[in-house]
Amino acid sequence: MMKMKRSKLFWLIILAASLSALAIAFLLVKSSLAQGTPTPEPTPRPTPTPQPALVITSVYPSEGVPGTLVRVSGETYTIPTGSTITIKWDTDVITSTVTDSFGQFSAYFTVPITATFGVHTIRAEVTVGTITYFDTANFTVLAPTPTSTPTITPTPTITPTPSPTPTPPTPTPTPTFRPVTPIPWPTTPAPPRPTATPTSPPPPTPTPLPPGTTPTFTPTFTPTPFLPPGTPSPTPLPGTPTPTPTLSPFSTPSPTPTPAPASLATTGWTGLMLLSGGAMLALLVITLRWLRGRIIQG
Numbered sequence: 001m002m003k004m005k006r007s008k009l010f011w012l013i014i015l016a017a018s019l020s021a022l023a024i025a026f027l028l029v030k031s032s033l034a035q036g037t038p039t040p041e042p043t044p045r046p047t048p049t050p051q052p053a054l055v056i057t058s059v060y061p062s063e064g065v066p067g068t069l070v071r072v073s074g075e076t077y078t079i080p081t082g083s084t085i086t087i088k089w090d091t092d093v094i095t096s097t098v099t100d101s102f103g104q105f106s107a108y109f110t111v112p113i114t115a116t117f118g119v120h121t122i123r124a125e126v127t128v129g130t131i132t133y134f135d136t137a138n139f140t141v142l143a144p145t146p147t148s149t150p151t152i153t154p155t156p157t158i159t160p161t162p163s164p165t166p167t168p169p170t171p172t173p174t175p176t177f178r179p180v181t182p183i184p185w186p187t188t189p190a191p192p193r194p195t196a197t198p199t200s201p202p203p204p205t206p207t208p209l210p211p212g213t214t215p216t217f218t219p220t221f222t223p224t225p226f227l228p229p230g231t232p233s234p235t236p237l238p239g240t241p242t243p244t245p246t247l248s249p250f251s252t253p254s255p256t257p258t259p260a261p262a263s264l265a266t267t268g269w270t271g272l273m274l275l276s277g278g279a280m281l282a283l284l285v286i287t288l289r290w291l292r293g294r295i296i297q298g
Contacts, residue, residue: 053133063140
């Protein structure tokens, strides 16, 4: 009975240790993931832009010369129907109109003849109570196209061509014939040519050797390249240098890099969990074998 109580107590201790190891490994992994993944900040909501009470939707045309007819169109919001819209050219009032039942307006005006070249401001405004609402647009005044003046081309005057002056002919020289003197032929015979007599070179004189010296003979062999029959013998060109063999140094092989052993920092938390699981499994196997032996002995 005591043995069974001790075995149950041992099992409880082993189970508690295993659960503690698993809990520690889970907490380590969770803390590492919490540190590596930053908490995203909440995206601020955009501030709603208040809708304007008066907007110029189009200016047509947007550029032209002085005297051009221009149409200005727009829309109003939260403005009573029939409100008066004043149209200004820069700072001067040029025309006015009223809004319709849909809050839209349209007005026409002519670009002043005295308008200077460049960009000008068109302003549409309406006053409701004590508040004035307005919107602006740009209009570009262009320079008028200059009128081309016709250029008068003068008529070319015909210049008379002068008549050529006749040149007198050049007299041809008359050839004069002279008598030819004959060359006398030589009657004296030519002297005979000298005959060359061949002369043989003198035989080489042997050099006497000192007494007690054995004469040596060193043969010299000249390699003759093998040519197939019918191939002409190569003739060396004058001044051709004899190629000299060049010795190339052997290249030293580069050492093979040895891979560094993986450390605990590089294996990460996955390796730690595998090690913890292996240790717990080994501990469970040892415990099972010990309990089996105690039960058999009991």
